[in-house]
Amino acid sequence: MTAPEAPGQPPEPALRADAERNRERIMEAARRLYASEGLGVSMASVAREAGVGKATLSRRFTTRDELVNAVFTDRMEAYAAATTTALADPDPWHGFTHYVETICAMQAADRGFAAVLTISFPGAAALEARRAESYQGFLELISRAKATGHLRADFASEDLVVLLMANAGVIAATCDAAPGAWRRLVGQMLRAFATPDAPLPPIADAPDSADLYRAMVRMP
Known part of the structure; x- marks a missing residue:
């Protein structure tokens, strides 16, 4: 009963x-x-x-970490998939540049994810595991891109972290007034990472000065 x-x-x-x-x-x-x-x-x-x-x-x-883990699991899966795609590219230098552009575009599409890529969340185990896995793949991508002679020998994995932090800041400051400004930043940074004879994707135009000024006056 x-x-x-x-x-x-x-x-x-x-x-x-x-x-x-x-x-x-x-x-x-x-x-x-x-x-x-x-x-x-x-x-x-x-x-x-x-x-x-x-x-x-x-x-x-x-906790907030639990919520962030649940919300961004799919984004982190896409982040990991971008690493896999880059490693599968028969041209490691193209794989490298396309990877950087892809990850920065993912940041631009979601301000929350822009921050997730630059902040550690100890309480979000699944998210941090995928981040670590992607990082190991990126180390391999760096090695392969350097072997082509197109990526500077002094490039370090930390340089990508700095770029992502800078990109997150640009996105936060310009998302309304000059939403394409991040593309210019990424283009310039790829040129900083490349050796003099490296082929590079076209660089985006500089943001309109009036749009950039509007973004600047709203910054705290």
């Missing part, structure tokens, strides 16, 4: 379905806010955007 359900209480499957709906609402709200405003968005703001209470949010995600 089984115990009867308490009057007025929904069956367990309904509770689980409701919890999953809340989880998805929270993740979608976090994606929207992180993409448009960056990772500085508070957990309370995410709860309001999702239309749930703070207690509901904390039951689904006890």
